[in-house]
Amino acid sequence: MAGLLAVLAALAAPAAAQTPATPPPAADAMLVLDASGSMWGQLNGRSKIELARDAVAGMLRQWPAGQALGLMAYGHRSKGDCQDIELLRPLSPLGSDGAAALQATVNGLQPKGMTPISESVRQAARQLRHTERAATVILVSDGEETCQADPCAVAAELEASGVNFTAHVIGFDVAAGSKARQQLQCLAERTGGRYLDARNAAELNQALGQVTQASTDACAGFEQALAMMPGTALSPDGDEQPVAGAQRFDVARLPDGADARACQALCLGAPGCMAWRYEAKDHLFIDHGRCFRYGAAASLLREDRAAGPKEVVSGVRAGAKVVKQGAGFAHCSAAARPAAPPPGTRR
Incomplete structure (x- = not known):
């Protein structure tokens, strides 16, 4: 045994000390907000869209100024239109001016229409160039897909085609066991992301804070x-x-x-x-x-x-x-x- 240990010690000798590598940069991210008609629903006397605006403000305070963040929304321009998906802020580093502009855009959203979750996430992934580099989508939704598509299938598609695609999803006022919750949870889990329930303003703020940490820390969530x-x-x-x-x-x-x-x-x-x-x-x-x-x-x-x-x-x-x-x-x-x-x- 002593001889074996001596041989192993000799084999180990050539390896020199080395400084640990710098963590890889965090992935670019796209915030996708549900602005469908159901976001006018009330929770404790305030509409869900108002609570979402407040939560986004808290998220932006945590977001690193140098990390890229884009904004996309759906259902905010017309009723009954599954193509109502809009890129509101192209992907770019946030900065203080960018944070104020993004918040102003979110404050101006007026919920109206449908819930095209699948196509919105697919378009967000394209904007992030997910087939070429790491990409993260942060989705906040209060309902199920209403445009004859399957978010779970889209999640599998994007995970298979992406370099490192992740979707973190917050189900806002979504009932346990509902089809909406199953869809949203599958979207997150199929891509290795987090699914979080938020049933009120405090939980929504907390959930956005958690996915912000997961999205901005290259070492978190793996x-x-x-x-x-x-x-x-x-x-x-x-x-x-x-x-x-x-x-x-x-x-x-x-x-x-x-x-x-x-x-x-x-x-x-x-x-x-x-x-x-x-x-x-x-x-x-x-x-x-x-x-x-x-x-x-x-x-x-x-x-x-x-x-x-x-x-x-x-x-x-x-x-x-x-x-x-x-x-x-x-x-x-x-x-x-x-x-x-x-x-x-x-x-």
Whole structure:
């Protein structure tokens, strides 16, 4: 055993310390507001559209001035028109002037018409260029789709076609168990976003605050990786070799008898190593065990059930998250930004 430990220590030596990578930038976002006729409904003596205006004001106070935000609304110009969807503010950094202009636009909305949720979210995704870069839609709606479309199906479509598309949805005064709630919840869950109920003004303000945090924090709301993930393979995205910024981590050959915990120990013994993958002897016809190590800047793909739970095992160093970035995953230090409750799991 002492000899084995000495070999493992020697293998760990080449890895140098490395500063954790800067978190990826937060995704551009589009706020989509329901301005259909039902938003004139009353809650404690005030219309829902009035309460929505107040909640948006609170959201804008939290929104980083340099992060892009657009505004879209539906149902505010005519009755019975499923094409009544309008881009009211093109995507651009908010800034103080932009916040005041956006708020003035929201204050001027006069609910009138239908509820084309699906097409609105689809158009918002296009404005965000979701097939080219990370994109987030924040939808506030008080009812179900009324334009013969399926928000759940649209969610699946956008998730499949997008680089990293997420929809956070707030159901405002939506009844539990209703078709509206099922549609809105599915829209969020299919894209890895948050669904939140808001039954009054206070809850609407709180819900918008929560989705604002999830939308502006690049480290919030993504799947927490584990220290030990049997059957899961982490591998470089677009590179055949493990990479940590400018430093390349060579694959370590493991001595006979070494298992996944030996590979984990190699990673933990190297300050620059943030993730690892163990492959057992005879996996892929290799005559020895292998240990791949990855640094904080590595962009990694994750494949669950890549092999049997003993043949391939992966893991991350404590305090790191696996964050979806583009087609793959990258490391994001938990210390870099405040953690937020996860909105759901990514595939």
